[in-house]
Amino acid sequence: MTGLAILRGLWITLKRLIMTYVEDFKGGKNRYYTSEGIEARRDYRVRGAITIQYPEEKLPVPERFRYVPFLVYDETPDGERKLRCTSCGICARVCPPQCIWIVRGTDANTGKPIPTPLAFYIDVDVCMNCGMCAEFCPFDSIKMDHDYEIATYDRFAHHIFDLEKLAKSAAYYAKIRPTDYAAEEAVRREKAAKAAQKTEA
Amino acid sequence: MTQQVLAKQVQEVFARFSDGVVEDQRVGYQGYIVAPEHLLDFARALRDECGYDYLTTVTGVDYLADGKMEVVYHAFKTLGGPALEFKVQTNRQNPIVPSLALIYPSAELQEREIWDLFGIRFEGHPDLRRILLWEGFYGHPLRKDWKEPYFEEVAKPFKSRFPDGKVYRAEDKHPLKDNIDFPEGFDPAKWEAEGDAALYKALTNIPGADEPGIKTEQIILNFGPQHPSTHGVFRMAVLLDGETIVNLKHVLGYLHRNHEKIGERNTYIQNMPFTDRLDYITSMSNNFGYAVAVEKLMGIQPPERAEYLRVMMAEFTRVISHLMSIGFLLNDLGAFFTPMMYALEEREMILDVFEAVSGSRMMCNYFRFGGVAHDVPDYIFDKIKGLVFERLPRRVDEIDAYLTKNEIIRARCEGVGVLTPEQAIALGVSGPLLRGSGVPYDIRRAEPYSIYDRLDFDVVFTEHGDVYDRYLVRLEEIRQSIRILQQVVKQMPEGPIQIGKSTYQVKVPPGEAYGRVEAPKGELGFYLVSDGKPNPYRYHVRSPSFVNLGALAPMSIGSKVADAVVNLGSIDIVLGEVDR
Amino acid sequence: MGVEDLNLPGYEIPSAMKGNIAITTLDRIYNWCRQNSVWPMMFGLACCAFEMICSAASRFDFSRFGMEVMRPSPRQADLMLVSGTVTKKMIPQIVRLYNQMSEPKYVLAMGSCACGGGPFKEGYSVVSGVDKFIPVDVYVPGCPPTPQALLHGFAVLRKKIENESIRTVRWYRKEAVPEIPIPVLGPDLMDPRRYAEIKAYAAEKAQQREQEAAGSLNEGGQA
Structure with a gap:
């Protein structure tokens, strides 16, 4: 009969609507504004609506998520910030749109380069969030940030990130990327142990 | 690389052109160099006698040091098998090459592109206008001696970035503070914009229009570039007689982002994230195509697990792309927005996987030469299993039940936009468009790459060649993709995901390579020429959407104007890839 | 609220x-x-358009902010979402659409391309930021911004709207707001406001070339 398939289609849409309420009912209080509720709505078993109500609840980003890069600094016990960056320039070299700018310092006496950048800029208006810099950084120094809430009214004042804006603590890094951080720390400890052995020998 | 063994007929044809067709002897190059005066006869013999009926790629290369330009053709048999590559060389001062547009209609659009970007004139071309840039643009940008306003260096990395990288914005260094440049002595007050005169002239120039008979008034209608039904910044100019389309020309280039010019400046690895932005729905497939091409040039093979991961991502991408294509087709039919929402819901589920694996929802930048960038985290593997074994099959069935038999859809789609198999092959279309017209040609089977020769799936094809059939092909291909995904998930081997350590310095030997994959929209090919430097000498993207668009006019002429929108939806274009 | x-x-x-x-x-x-009723104009430019569509779709659903009515016509739209790379061929149309929008009107530049040229900035046919031609209210960097980043951009825009005053906004002033002249496609993109500059630049370029030619002639003569 003509129109039967159309009715069938309407039934399917109606079913989805009903499923949303069924799931809401089953989920009870935990369905909205809780992390388990969000997880339930992004699960493959979900059958009803999957809406995440940003900004009241935010879809958590996975660990590997990449937005704009940042520079990691370690904090020494006496509160001094020590940038991991050695200004080797690999990130500036691999950057596909060439949006990383580094000024390498030189020692006034010896004329040799010093392993801390004098300045470090990233032009966010050019950056393509590809993560190449983080991938190829040999010192675990440049990493991709998770903070995506960076909309502004004025790009000329805010969109070239300098050292001050880029530097974030290792603790922050450990918080957003725990697995990567743990793996890198393990490698580092191993290296340190080996170096210690060598000096002993 | 060794020359392929040629069939007997082909050898005979070659013998006939003894001095006009010679093997390309340059190191790392394949194929044949054809003298321009023999090109037409050679191409005709190739098509009619040797079975190379499917010319997919035409592109140009500017060999500045040798003072010549080259047009490179890749022809295939629709029965499958590797390419037969032939080239024509011409001088740089006044480059003219005979046009193959009448022998292989698929060359028409691509020759226009070469004229636009290289300035090679094609003799006998029916409609040689600029295609990506506008009439009046000065210069031909892909020539090696043409420099853009922000030109800094021939190759990346730029020296200004390190070690003394004092930041500046590119426009601040340019005298006009913008990305513009003008020829010497130019006076804008005297400039008369050509506008669309050439376009309308081509549009109204219809063979046989002078025949006697009753003349009716015809009107020109423009769709786009900002129009909800044109899938992005695409524009078509339609000549109408009443409601019937008499002629149709599309206007491209509203998203021309100089992908190839930038690609020739980038190092090989730097191009990977740029390929994401070609067809931005299917970034994984684009990565795949580029990786295949570069690996062909380097002569390496990724490890087993990497191959499985690659295929898994590529098939997920196909599911996304086909679902969205169905959703958009329904949008074009006027079914605002429910089918689209359903498609996007599944897309979100798959994007969660991409985001967890690669770090980004859309711009995955996941493939590396000789492997992939990251392994799949365990927790997401469970989700993948849930998706491919449970959710996606159920959802596809639901969409099938929801749409396939719907009377309105059938009334609007059946018998609309018919493309015969002969037309489809001649126009060089690929992907679901070609298979919907009854040609079972799928690169995964015709010239298998990666591990597709080991996987069990069917090449889907239908026989009517109308919009409805293309919809059916896409729907069934989603099922086949899920079938592949299920096998891949079950068989996923353990092991490394990368040959050696991933490095940003890639050594690519001199030579040329054409790597192609079956992207969701059709044949995605990358033509690379390497001169041994860290960046490609020539980097060309043969995008499926661009060539498939050639089928829009033949499909739509003679039908009602409302169907042109549906036809466009059924071709499934993405402008990022069309304009590059 | x-x-x-x-x-x-x-x-x-x-x-x-x-x-x-x-x-x-x-x-x-x-x-x-x-x-709470900012109606965006329905047009997408490039990659970012898809994240914009996702923001409108089931998961992020910006109709929660009263934005679901995407208008295909500029006359009925309040917000122009410049979602993606702005090319020289497209900018005349964008400026025309902007002129056609009725006030109050806002522009949100989505993604690094619309903000300042993006990864394709170095190319020959990309405009270095849509703000070269039309005023932008909110910039959302990212390539592409995720839907949540875009929603945050909307929140920032809403904050801007919240702090406006009827007495000071430009669309209630007596004098008419002048239209932005539509750029012309010449040998390259030409802003009608800058014809004199362009002419001077081209003339200088010609002069330079002449000097160079003369210089090389002299050198040749000396050799």
Whole structure:
């Protein structure tokens, strides 16, 4: 009969609507504004609506998520910030749109380069969030940030990130990327142990 | 690389052109160099006698040091098998090459592109206008001696970035503070914009229009570039007689982002994230195509697990792309927005996987030469299993039940936009468009790459060649993709995901390579020429959407104007890839 | 913002009427209405358009902010979402669309391309930021910004709308707001406001070439 398939289609849409309420009912209080509720709505078993109500609840980003890069600094016990960056320039070299700018310092006496950048800029208006810099950084120094809430009214004042804006603590890094951080720390400890052995020998 | 063994007929044809067709002897190059005066006869013999009926790629290369330009053709048999590559060389001062547009209609659009970007004139071309840039643009940008306003260096990395990288914005260094440049002595007050005169002239120039008979008034209608039904910044100019389309020309280039010019400046690895932005729905497939091409040039093979991961991502991408294509087709039919929402819901589920694996929802930048960038985290593997074994099959069935038999859809789609198999092959279309017209040609089977020769799936094809059939092909291909995904998930081997350590310095030997994959929209090919430097000498993207668009006019002429929108939806274009 | 938020601090409302009555300024209630019905114009440019569509689709669903009515016509739209790379061929159309939008109108540049050229900035046919031609209210960097980043951009825009005052906004002034001249496609993109500059530049370029030619002739003569 003509129109039967159309009715069938309407039934399917109606079913989805009903499923949303069924799931809401089953989920009870935990369905909205809780992390388990969000997880339930992004699960493959979900059958009803999957809406995440940003900004009241935010879809958590996975660990590997990449937005704009940042520079990691370690904090020494006496509160001094020590940038991991050695200004080797690999990130500036691999950057596909060439949006990383580094000024390498030189020692006034010896004329040799010093392993801390004098300045470090990233032009966010050019950056393509590809993560190449983080991938190829040999010192675990440049990493991709998770903070995506960076909309502004004025790009000329805010969109070239300098050292001050880029530097974030290792603790922050450990918080957003725990697995990567743990793996890198393990490698580092191993290296340190080996170096210690060598000096002993 | 060794020359392929040629069939007997082909050898005979070659013998006939003894001095006009010679093997390309340059190191790392394949194929044949054809003298321009023999090109037409050679191409005709190739098509009619040797079975190379499917010319997919035409592109140009500017060999500045040798003072010549080259047009490179890749022809295939629709029965499958590797390419037969032939080239024509011409001088740089006044480059003219005979046009193959009448022998292989698929060359028409691509020759226009070469004229636009290289300035090679094609003799006998029916409609040689600029295609990506506008009439009046000065210069031909892909020539090696043409420099853009922000030109800094021939190759990346730029020296200004390190070690003394004092930041500046590119426009601040340019005298006009913008990305513009003008020829010497130019006076804008005297400039008369050509506008669309050439376009309308081509549009109204219809063979046989002078025949006697009753003349009716015809009107020109423009769709786009900002129009909800044109899938992005695409524009078509339609000549109408009443409601019937008499002629149709599309206007491209509203998203021309100089992908190839930038690609020739980038190092090989730097191009990977740029390929994401070609067809931005299917970034994984684009990565795949580029990786295949570069690996062909380097002569390496990724490890087993990497191959499985690659295929898994590529098939997920196909599911996304086909679902969205169905959703958009329904949008074009006027079914605002429910089918689209359903498609996007599944897309979100798959994007969660991409985001967890690669770090980004859309711009995955996941493939590396000789492997992939990251392994799949365990927790997401469970989700993948849930998706491919449970959710996606159920959802596809639901969409099938929801749409396939719907009377309105059938009334609007059946018998609309018919493309015969002969037309489809001649126009060089690929992907679901070609298979919907009854040609079972799928690169995964015709010239298998990666591990597709080991996987069990069917090449889907239908026989009517109308919009409805293309919809059916896409729907069934989603099922086949899920079938592949299920096998891949079950068989996923353990092991490394990368040959050696991933490095940003890639050594690519001199030579040329054409790597192609079956992207969701059709044949995605990358033509690379390497001169041994860290960046490609020539980097060309043969995008499926661009060539498939050639089928829009033949499909739509003679039908009602409302169907042109549906036809466009059924071709499934993405402008990022069309304009590059 | 509910009725409670609309109420200005400092005014006590009897508990029986709470939720029904708010004492507030005209600006505030006017802006409250406007910021909850920002209708975007339906047009996408590039990659970012897909994240924009996702923001409108089931998971992120910006109709929660009263934005679901995507208008295909600029006449009915309040917000132009420049979602993606702006090319020289496209900018005349964008400027024309902007001119056609009725006021109040806002522009949100989505993604690094629209903000400042993006990864394709170095190319020959990409405009270095849409703000070279039309005024932009909010910039959302990212390539592409995720839907949540875009939604945050909307929140920032709403904040901007909230702080506007009827007395100062440009569209209630007596003098008409001049239209932006539409750029022309010549040998390269030409802004009609800058013809004199362009002419001077081209003339200087010609002069330079002549000098170079003369210089090389002299050198040749000396050799």
